[in-house]
Amino acid sequence: MSALTRSFRYIFVPVMMTFICIAATQLFAYKWQLWLPTINELPYYLYPIVAVLALQFNYARLSFLSVLLLIYYLYEQGLLPELTSIEDLRDHIFLSGTLVIAFFSINKDRAILSTHTIKTFVSIAFCVVLGFAWLFLITQLSAPTTPELPPAFNLLAAIYVPVGVSSIVVCIYATWRKTAIDSMMVVTLFIWLFYYYYPSELPLSILLCMLAVTYLCAILSESYHLAYRDDLTGLSSRRALNTMALSLNSHYSVAMVDIDHFKSFNDTYGHDVGDQVLQLIASKLTKVKGSGKVYRYGGEEFTIVFPNRDVEFVLPYLNELRCIIRDYDIVLRNEHRKTSNKSSRNTQEDNLSTTVNVTISIGVAEHHGQLTFAQTLKLADKALYIAKKNGRNRVFA
Numbered sequence: 112m113s114a115l116t117r118s119f120r121y122i123f124v125p126v127m128m129t130f131i132c133i134a135a136t137q138l139f140a141y142k143w144q145l146w147l148p149t150i151n152e153l154p155y156y157l158y159p160i161v162a163v164l165a166l167q168f169n170y171a172r173l174s175f176l177s178v179l180l181l182i183y184y185l186y187e188q189g190l191l192p193e194l195t196s197i198e199d200l201r202d203h204i205f206l207s208g209t210l211v212i213a214f215f216s217i218n219k220d221r222a223i224l225s226t227h228t229i230k231t232f233v234s235i236a237f238c239v240v241l242g243f244a245w246l247f248l249i250t251q252l253s254a255p256t257t258p259e260l261p262p263a264f265n266l267l268a269a270i271y272v273p274v275g276v277s278s279i280v281v282c283i284y285a286t287w288r289k290t291a292i293d294s295m296m297v298v299t300l301f302i303w304l305f306y307y308y309y310p311s312e313l314p315l316s317i318l319l320c321m322l323a324v325t326y327l328c329a330i331l332s333e334s335y336h337l338a339y340r341d342d343l344t345g346l347s348s349r350r351a352l353n354t355m356a357l358s359l360n361s362h363y364s365v366a367m368v369d370i371d372h373f374k375s376f377n378d379t380y381g382h383d384v385g386d387q388v389l390q391l392i393a394s395k396l397t398k399v400k401g402s403g404k405v406y407r408y409g410g411e412e413f414t415i416v417f418p419n420r421d422v423e424f425v426l427p428y429l430n431e432l433r434c435i436i437r438d439y440d441i442v443l444r445n446e447h448r449k450t451s452n453k454s455s456r457n458t459q460e461d462n463l464s465t466t467v468n469v470t471i472s473i474g475v476a477e478h479h480g481q482l483t484f485a486q487t488l489k490l491a492d493k494a495l496y497i498a499k500k501n502g503r504n505r506v507f508a
């Protein structure tokens with residue numbers, strides 16, 4: 112996935128959807144105005160739920176953010192002791208909050224009961240102090256008695272520069288990490304900015320409810336991926352295969368794919384290289400034609416399901432796939448090269464890279480009669496066994 116596609120998917124789409132939700136909420140204000148007293152209560156219930164759920168699924172960052180947003184909401188509602196008027200601290204809280212969101216976008220989700228939690232608390236405190244110190248410094252520099260900075264520069268330096276830098280950091284990390292949780296950092300920042308710049312457009316409670324629901328959706332979508340996606344290859348998992356099997360009609364073909372001599376490949380080049388080859392084979396398999404959907408069955412075995420296709424139809428596509436993988440030269444870089452320093456890299460030995468090829472065997476079967484999906488899969492597995500027995504690197508139906 113290119114950086115452009117990633118930024119579209121993990122930044123542009125979530126921000127646009129949030130924007131549309133905000134616009135729709137404004138448009139239908141007459142519908143929720145009556146419910147506002149109830150809506151004002153909702154963040155008190157939603158955020159503890161999100162915090163606990165996020166913790167349960169090991170998304171500590173969402174948990175922390177939920178607690179911080181709840182504290183801010185309590186403060187804004189006057190339910191916490193007010194040291195200074197919230198209006199006087201508006202800029203300070205906004206800037207500190209922006210820095211905290213940027214910090215969470217860089218940070219990783221860690222176990223809550225670990226030393227990282229202490230580091231997280233220290234970092235949050237540091238962001239708050241930094242926000243306050245930054246504004247204090249700029250205010251001092253532009254004070255009427257010492258007008259060292261022009262007013263326009265003052266505003267730019269006080270708010271726009273740190274907020275701009277934080278936004279860039281949040282977007283870079285969301286594009287790089289490609290998870291729904293990191294997209295949530297972008298959405299949080301967007302809503303935070305919206306509330307600061309347009310405080311009277313929508314009540315804070317509505318914005319916070321919107322954000323809490325988005326957090327819940329992100330937790331659900333990430334958990335769905337954990338359950339139905341294979342971590343290493345990114346393919347749908349065996350659980351997804353079994354779920355999909357329930358929706359198949361009586362006309363389909365199934366192929367079982369197995370990498371040949373993968374054990375000796377692992378033994379020769381190491382498990383890490385083996386993992387990379389599995390990822391590569393998986394990406395090649397996804398290019399199968401004939402409407403085949405690829406699943407990682409387990410280990411070095413994959414399953415391809417062709418709904419509404421018979422064996423004669425899929426055989427040429429499977430053969431094509433086998434040939435593509437057989438002919439693909441996998442370049443293994445010299446491991447020594449990574450650790451050697453620049454000056455010693457130009458020796459001939461260091462520049463050598465090994466090229467290896469792997470082959471796959473495929474067994475394919477077609478559903479017929481009263482066979483269940485598991486039985487059809489077993490037939491494909493038997494065909495795979497025969498393909499292996501007959502010398503591997505072949506397709507057997």
Ligand SMILES: Nc1nc2c(ncn2[C@@H]2O[C@H](COP(=O)(O)OP(=O)(O)OP(=O)(O)O)[C@@H](O)[C@H]2O)c(=O)[nH]1
Nearest residue numbers: 369370371372373374375377382383385386410411
């Ligand atoms: N690197 C890596 N290896 C894996 C993974 N899952 C399974 N394997 C390895 O795949 C190998 C499978 O070996 P076997 O079942 O003996 O089959 P094979 O060596 O491919 O031989 P044939 O199937 O008969 O051609 C084992 O060595 C497993 O450790 C994985 O996720 N990563």
